[in-house]
Amino acid sequence: MRLEPSNQIAPKALTVWRIYGAFNSLFFILLSIGSIVLVIMTPVPMWVSIVTIVVTALLTYLFVLMLPAIRHRVWRYEVREFEIELKFGLLIIRRVLIPMVRVQHVDTKQGPILRHYDLSTVTISTAATTHEIPALDRETADQVRDYISQMARVTEEDV
Amino acid sequence: MYDPTRLHPLAAGLSFLKMLKEWIIPLVLFLLFGPGSPEGMVWVSFAPFIFVLLLGGYGILHWYRFTYHIEGDELKIEHGVFVRKKRYIPKKRIQSIDYTQGIFHRAFDVVKINIETAGGPGGAEASLSAVRKTDADQLALALREEKKASDDELLLETKREEASYTYRLSLKDLLLAASTSGGIGVALPLIGTLSSQFDTFLPDDFYVEAFNWLSGFSWIVIAVIATLSVFIAWFASFVGVILKYANFQINKFEDRIVISRGLLEKRELTLPLQRIQGLRVVESIFRQPFGFSTVHVESAGGAGPEMGVSAMLFPFIKRSKINDELAEILERYHIPEEKMVPLPKRAMRRYILRNAAPVLFLIPLFWFVPTSLWFLLFIPLPILVMWGILDFKDSKWLIDGQSFYIQTRTLSRCLLITEKRRMQDFEIKQSIFQKRHDLMTMKTAILSGGVGKVFQLKDIEFGRWKEVCGWFSRKHRRE
Incomplete structure (x- = not known):
């Protein structure tokens, strides 16, 4: 029994997964935009929007950059x-x-x-x-x- | 028989009853909570009755359109009310013909005929729901006779009809099985009664309205009611098991086993040996202390009334006697004689944590329950921890030649016995937490009545992955 199966999947799979990831984070990006609008239009405090944006940035990084790369490396x-x-x-x-x-x-x-x-x-x-x-x-x-x-x-x- | 023949008229009644059974709940709901009879639409309240009449009509049509006859060397069945369906079964391919009889069948002296063919899962099979006993015998004879005349397998055929071994469930075992069957059936009313007691401790605005009537009774009355409800639940499951498993018997033939059982309704299940995928030995907490267990057999969908379900092989048997019986009935399978491989000690912590984790859901209750009763909330924790330890101790595995064993515990202890050639796939996996402790999960799927059944064992020694994967890995075609 070998240590690893020998073949990797197509390099372009990485691109495809990044696209899927982008679709997933789209929801959070829309949420951040919404939060900015809320802060401007209503008396909602500024930090709400900041937290949303930071979380969105983190998630987008995860979905688009980090997770697809790990997945691709492991497959x-x-x-x-x-x-x-x-x-x-x-x-x-x-x-x-x-x-x-x-x-x-x-x-x-x-x-x-x-x-x-x-x-x-x-x-x-x-x-x-x-x-x-x-x-x-x-x-x-x-x-x-x-x-x-x-x-x-x-x-x-x-x- | 050689001209298109209808079934016994009882078939119409049976298919009506079957449909009624499927619709009974919506119908009752409609009657109870339906719109009643709105102004000018009185017919609405009659709708359920009209519907039942329609079902009856459909049953009669179904009977009217269902015919069977033998033509040449084929059994031809034509049926279908709206869509005409025809099924032609070559006599040569018919593997077995079984009768079953429900209580209605007995009243009219008719039988249900199940015809199995040598098809794979989803292969042809047919059943004639009500045929007069004498006609059934003639039909069976005609179907077999043709086979004998045309087949040179004649000798084999007659030899097959003699069971080479018969296992019977003794009356004593049946009674014991029935009296220890009610695991959850007994526990549920018990828990229900206890929890209704908790509710009286809760703040006034909490369910108390609903349980107000309880306060009208004295404690003694409540205790009597509790005992009675436990007893009734136990008795119900007792009777249920007796009805289901009375006359339980396994007949072993050269290439198949036939399991028959039932008091009022006799049921018969034929399992071709080559379709058997594995066994499960289950020991419930009520039975394990006395050394008793039940054995289920997983089959890749044969035919018959219980097709697609894992069937009971031994409803009640001493664990120490399983191997003796299996040697006669399914000689390929046995409980491992050598010691199974336990999990490494360090896995115990993970088993305890996994079992005890649900306690977290109790935390919000601290908010509702008065301080004086907080001790109640701590009761589940030690029980769950104990359970985790038990779970850990019972989790074992073994690879022995071609055989593969996994033992786990949820509530009951369950041992899977299967073979390499029955395992559809094999998987090892490791989460990042398992990686830290050098553990892994082992997982496989076997076929059980047309669908996959997954078995897995968590937290085994990671160091053995090469050994287990190497065992399953195919270097040659036939392994």
């Missing part, structure tokens, strides 16, 4: 002949082994943002669980999907 996958291994997580590092014989089907999918960067998500389903490799460039994703589906078919076995 590893490896598709071997008879099993798939994944490693990922932020606060909880998870490491998953999926035997090929257990794979029922494998899909790739793209949302609009992923499509723009020519990335795909690979979804691996067993009879009981579903696992995802979140962002591979489309060509790799298709290769991975075809390889898994081919290997899973060879190793037909009773559930």
